[in-house]
Amino acid sequence: MTISYNWLHDYLPVTIDPERLSKLLTSVGLEVESLERYESLKGGLQGLVIGEVLATEKHPNADKLTVTRVNIGSGDPLQIVCGAPNVAAGQKVVVATVGTTIYPKKGDPLTMKIAKIRGVESYGMICAEDEIGLSEDHAGIMVLPADVQVGIPAADYFKIYTDWIYEIGLTPNRMDAMSHRGVARDVCAYLSYHDNQDLKVKALATDNFKVANTSLPIAVTIENTNACQRYSGVSISGVTVKESPQWLQDKLRAIGQRPINNIVDITNFILHETGQPLHAFDADKIAGKKVLVKNLAEGTPFVTLDDKERKVNAEDLMICNGNSEPLCFAGVFGGAQSGVTASTQHVFLESAWFNPVDIRKTSFRHNLRTDAATRFEKNVDISNTVNVVKRAALLIKELGGGEISSEVVDVYPNPVQQPQVQLKYSFLRKLSGKSYPADAVKKILVSLGFDIIKDSAEDVVAAAPLSKPDIHLPADIVEEIMRIDGLDNVEIPKAITISPSVEPNRGKHIYREKTSDYLVGLGFNEIFTNSITNATYFDEAELSTAVKLLNNLSADHNIMRPSMLQTGLEAIAHNLNRKNNDLRFFEFGKTYSTQGPGKYSERERVCLYITGQVQDDAWKGKGTASDIFYLKGVVARILQLTGISKASFAPVPDENNLVNTLQVTINKDVIATLGQVTSQELKRFDLKQPVFYADLDFELMLKYISANSIKAKELPRQLPVRRDLAMVVPKSLPFADVENTVKKVKIDKLQSIQLFDIFESEKLGADKKSLAVSFTFLDEEKTPTDKDIDGMMNKIMNALETNLQAEIRK
Template sequence: MKISYNWLNKYLPETIEPQKLSEILTSVGLEVEALEPYENFKGGLKGLVTGEVLSCEQHPNADKLKITKVDINKGEPLQIVCGAPNVAAGQKVIVAPVGTTIFPLNGEAVTMKVAKIRGVESFGMICAEDEIGLSNNHEGILILPAETENGTPVEKLFDVYADWIYEIGLTPNRMDAMSHIGVAKDVCAWLSYHNHTIVTAKLPFSNNTENISGNSEFTVTIENTDACKRYSGVAIKNVKVAPSPAWLQNYLKAIGQRPINNIVDITNFILHETGQPLHAFDAHALSSKKIVIKNLPEGTLFKTLDEVERKLGSGDLMICNDNEPVCIAGVFGGIGSSVTEKTQSIFLESAWFSPTSIRATSLKHGLRTEAAIRFEKGVDISGTVRALLRAIELIKEVAGGEVSGKLIDVYPVVAEKKIVVLKYDYLKKLSGKVYSPESVKNILTALEFDILEENNSFIKLAIPLSKADISLPADIVEEIIRIDGLNNIEIPSTITITPSINENSLKENLKEKLAQLFAGLGFNEIITNSIANSKNYSEEKLNTAVRLLNNLSADLDIMRPSMLETGLEVLSYNVNRKNTNLRFFELGKVYKHNENGYLETEKLCFWITGRKQTPGWKNQNAEADFFTAKGITAALLENINIRNVSFGEPEAVAEGTIQTIQKNKTKLGSILLAANPLLQKFGIKQPVIFAELDVEGLAAEAIKQQVLYKEIPPFPVVERDLAFVTGKNVVYGSVASLLERMKVKYLESFKLFDIYEGEKLGADKKSFAINFRFINAEKTLTDAEVELAMKAITEKLAKEFDAEIRH
């Protein structure tokens, strides 16, 4: 938010230096992010003077140059070489003597020096308008009225305006400070408290309604009293629409506002002065003279000031000329009722609209106007008439006109001030400082709180209607602290802390351990947006997706139902920049809804693409594949004490080929080999393997497993290899599951080390080779014991899978 120093000083009881005022503003919570000088003419036209062209002769060495003599009333006339086609003797002109710096509208600043142009010395410059920042005109030099005195400083001829502009980082809850008067009130409260004297802002309001009487030809009806709780208006006739006076234009330009005409400029001026938005209608366009505030049917067409035809929603509050829409209430006016140079009579609106209604409409139509921003934060409902009276005075001053009939004020239910009780011990507890009741009273009185009751233990307050954000004792504490100053609260030498108890420490520790394991395996952690683009997801996922009602961007409209797609966006970004060997992991949440409501689930996911490892002379240039992901998954689970998981049969799904990960029939997650159509959607031309694990499931399974420590057996391990032939449709997962269930005596572990298919076995056959490790913790195993175990294994494999042992 921009605040003008000159404008702000109109309401302060004393002039404060710009830097000191900046410190006060920051102290009261209006953080000044920048303080910049402003000039309507850069450089302020300093050093430029008027002069008279005494003679004008052709340059001997250039057809388009003239040699002039110019009197600037300082000694001898200046010899100046000029290339302007319209220069002539007898003209009064603007001169930049040697040493003067000029600031062109386009280009860098230039300091005048003695120059030799085509062999002739020149001691300055006769200026065109664009060369000194007056306008874009460069048709020739600027010719002044004949009566202009020579040597007059040019800054006296033009309305030179200089100011300081504060860029304030306003927090969203401070609607009361979104105006120059609102800021002035905070400054006055600070001065009152710190200077121990009561000062108040110099307010420009008048309650004079003597000439606002009689019957108005307009009537106002509020149909939606929830969205519009107060509507004030007045008709003004015989106005003359024209450019605004210089003072008004200067104030608006200084804070970045573009002047339009005197009527519209006054509404903008009052918005930035008081925080109350106003809207001016051309009264001729309101032919029925019946102002109706209501909602129109869904799909009603309405052309706004920017000449865009918009489809209205049933929730959009409209200002209507009887049944004809003329303005989107509190957001944007209509093209048919706007004030133009032909306007002679206006109807001026000052109202209170529901923040919820305005925000919904503003976001829906993408119209983030100054008025909408203020209405959606909650304007002061008690200030509509006050702002209207201020506007009437200014319109009379700059546009003429007279009020036609009485001021209309439709206010069905008068707003009541909120009541808050602040206990002094709570103030001490929250602020860390002891405030005397008198100090509290002084601060709150300066901030316009009404004190209803007080004693040594509490103070009961009525909250100003301008402070819509205040409803709790903590809010009052904040008001006291910011006027006193955060720097005035001492930092204690000792701090007492009660240790917190984390009831969910197992899960958090597990997530931290998994993240460390991933990092150790060469993965990089990514964090993707929980709000995603629905275009990236299949119809099946979108059926249960959580859609946003008021999305800020067309590309971010749902809560992600899966992390696969958001990770593929990151992979695509990297792969398209030649970073092709990638390992990413992410801990995040996915969202969906069903008949029982909304569901939020935490997932641990990883993505692999490219080579398994950096190629070198000792390793193969192998690509990561499905089995790479399975190995990583098994290793991760084993590290968190989840062993002997099983992998289900591969299945074809829309996204590719998927395999579930289970522990005792409980699904822990899945591994997916992404399908080419999905990868092409993201512009990826290399295989991607994606794994998803359920964090809650992992935590529940990990807590079941006890960590047991035992001495390493001193006896040797006995190994046996077994190769057997089965049908081609048998998968290793089924074999491994069988071996786990057998619980073979002395069997420590087993591992698949070869799979073979070929003509020698037959078209429908497959060979598995498994290494078995046996150990007895109490003695050395005998061959007979091992052979007995191996016999049990072979017999079981033969029975279950019709396996034939290969010799």
């Protein structure tokens, strides 16, 4: 929520310093997330003054330069060298004095200094319009009218609008603060309570509202009284649609709104003033001079203000004309055929209350997230529709001319009653932890617009204002009292007595969420498959320890799954049959086994399934197909994220329906198995493209995670050093052997080992390959010398030559 300091003070009876106001707002629960200076022109023309050129003469060393003497209203006249062709004595000009920073329309800011230009000193600059950001004009210096007073600040002459802008982080229940008047109400309540005053928000200026004639009556009928409980409106005839006055444009721009025309700007102004959305119709386009609030048939075409045709849903509440033709998505977005245009002469203003649920559904259904929709979906003040429409009508009359040409129509079939809430003072003490005097409670409530219905020594009964539709319970009133007292004033007791809650297996949930977040960020989708599966998927060895169901409901679902591979392949087949060919799935689940009657066990696992491309085709080239190396990288990263650092990957004989199988072990415990699903298993599920699968033992992961301790240390002050090494080794040698060999050398300054190239050629010899490996060293104490690095590299090369018979390429 964006709030303007200047605008807010239009409704406050006192002036508050911007910084104090920021703290006050946060104290009452309207958290100020940022406070920034706003200037309608960058820099605000600060330091620029109006001057008068007293004399001019040719520059002695430059034909196109002029030496001027300029009076700026104080001190001696300034000598300024000017390059503009139109400078002349007697002109009133804008002067940037030494030390002033100007902000050109194009280019970087420039600070004035004493300069020597072709041998002549210059004490400032006579400015053109583009040089101070006023326009793009650079034809010459800006010449002002002769009657302009010399010495006044340029900001005063050009009436630069400045303001302070607050960004407030509102909680969803605080719709009453989604406007300047709503925020002002809280400010007045706070000051009244703490400064012992009786401050009230200035009333809306509607006393002068008078109906000039009734030449333009618009009848209103509400057919869906649940979705629209109140509808108010009024007609204004003879208006002129034009540009808004500067004050209105400044207010809207300050809070990030773009001025459009006086009619639309007034509705936006009222929205941010009161929180009540309005809609202005071209009255001449309302057929039959009648407004119907109703639902239309499913699929009814409707062209909205953005010139897009949308199909109306049967649940969308629509504003229609007398012929039941749609004019507007109620409370969400207007229609192209009924909106205000430059030729509009007669306006019908709508001020209504629409059901928040209906508005939110329509807004999301059609992807129309408008300011009006965000207000209606949080509920607006149903008691204020008439006052607001009167206020808007008077502003239209003032800024657009015309006459109020109808009585205010107000259809309100079932008036809403103010909810009454009983608050016991004992409950207030219990919930707030503070004892409030009864007089203080009543003062706060009255200042917020509550009506005191009943008062006693034990309790108070208050009727909540309809501007606060979230007030229904005693706890809601406690919150209001604590807000105005100031959340910073909640007393902290010297001792707190609590029964600590112990959550078992908390680490499990933390690491499960961390793993899920990483995989989702990588493009994986989480799946949930049935833990009961088909026994025909498994061989006799697997079925010998499987948990069989005695009363299975289906022949296809008769055992608890001993493996999660098969249920995942079912999900992949389902997607591939629907042309979803590139899939990355993950699933947290359990596998089940038994060692005999009464000896049942279940194991928590996280499994990954990948098929198709992991990178789409693009103009740069073809996409990347999934493979075992991609899957290995994902598994390694999961282990790294969860703090498991000592795991080792090693190839193992193919089994369990996998080929090219790798096992991940820690201290001989198998923490994960990954590989490519066999063609026989793929054929069982009618899959025709490769699938890669990883099965991580989540319980075993948690065991090693809990054994790790987190250590913090300073970031290194030195830069890492990288050295590359190429070696020829047997083609069958896995890179893991190279890693293990290097790690056994135990060089503590070696940070990482990275394989970045594999080269195979007959020139290397039969069954040979070349590996290119990078080694990264880091000495946290000092910058290592070449001699230090060479010594470590020699140890690595000796180990590789001795243990792996590697041939180092030099």
